[in-house]
Amino acid sequence: MKKKQPLFILLAVFSLLWALSQSAWAFSDVGGHPDADKINALRERGVLEGDANGKYNPGRNLTYAAGVSIIVKGLGLNVDHVRFAKAPKATDYFPNLKDDAWYADAFITAYHNGLEIPRDVKADQSMTREQFAYLLFQGMMRTGEYFFTEIYTELADEADVNPAYMNSIQKLLNAQIVSLDAKRMFYPKAAVTRGVAAGWLHDAIKFVEDMQSADTPAPSPLTDTKLETKAVNPDVNEVTVKANAPHSGYGIRIASIVFDGDRAILHTEAVLPDPDRMYAQVITEVKAATYISAAYTPVLAESLQGAIRKPAASPPSAPAGRA
Structure with a gap:
């Protein structure tokens, strides 16, 4: 028995270290969320950050500050293609924001990548599901040109969708990045939660990476x-x-x-x-x-x-x- 004890201790230490390494990349409050694995995967990639207690708060409404930030960071958008005559400020484009806030650079980047954010946006303003879908799709299209199947999906609450956002929602549905519920409802005017937004962003990133790494061209629609x-x-x-x-x-x-x-x-x-x-x-x-x-x-x-x-x-x- 004494000869086996060192091996037992090593195994125990290894198991403890493995568990600690796993928990280091996991939020403490997403275990029961349907997109828990996607949320934690984005944290491991450095896209998402939690609060001081290691929580992500997936059930809370997503603010414009957080939504714009994760789209910019997750999809790798930048302003390398822009030559500024002077240092840009967030308030040059969005007067209700703060230039020294943690989200300021993300809004500047989003603006110069063509993301159509309302000029009067406020950082703590909640995003609706259709608003986040619209900006997410715009962000995806800044990374390349992609083929989407032209299948029109009927929504039970289609009348509630802003017509300007419908094309983006349809493309995300076709790419299986977003989905409808059992009643074929999208709930466009409902606030998007942090957990749902993270799940959509994860799948959008995967779509972009899969398309960019494909060795063969996309199949012809003809x-x-x-x-x-x-x-x-x-x-x-x-x-x-x-x-x-x-x-x-x-x-x-x-x-x-x-x-x-x-x-x-x-x-x-x-x-x-x-x-x-x-x-x-x-x-x-x-x-x-x-x-x-x-x-x-x-x-x-x-x-x-x-x-x-x-x-x-x-x-x-x-x-x-x-x-």
Whole structure:
């Protein structure tokens, strides 16, 4: 028994150290929250901070100060692309804020990254669910250009949604970053809690990172692509590429033609819809035509070369503060 005692002690010490290391990255009051793992993961990444007692207070309403700060810090937004004639102040853009407050730099960064924050915003003002969703989506789109499936999700409380925010909410629903409840309610005008906001932010960061690390381009939204050839005269053929699109907002274009022996290989790509418009989800035929010498046999490239996603490198984090 005496020979086994040192091993037992080592195991006990190791277990204690492991438990302490785990608790060091865990908030003490999120254990029963549905997004507890996501909240703690964001703390481990340095995105979230708790109070002096190690609490995150997930049930409290999220303020604009905290909401803007975690979006800026979590998505790595910065002002490296801006050249200032003088040092910027938060009150230059938002007169109700304080220039020496912990959140000031985050608001400056958000403003210069195009996040549409009300000019009369107050730091301790609670954010609604639709307001946070709107700014979160804007922050995501500052990190790159991404493809979203164009499926319109009906909300039971759709009439309560600010029309200016609907596109952002729809895109976040399609990306499974936000969700509706069993009654298909989004509760757009309800205050967003700190816990819910952290869960959305976690999934938004994961979406961005997954898209940016993908080795292959996003799949084309176009299907059933085919070629049709019609003689214009003995020397020239009109070649038309046709495909099915999810709705009328899409188009198709012939990006390039590669001549290989007696073949003319057509490479096509999808023309994406206007992101600020909504379209009825009706399968629509799209087409594009070109003219090729009759000496060549037109061939469609094996896959559509859809330049659908153009991710930008994630910039370093800007100062955020006590979120």
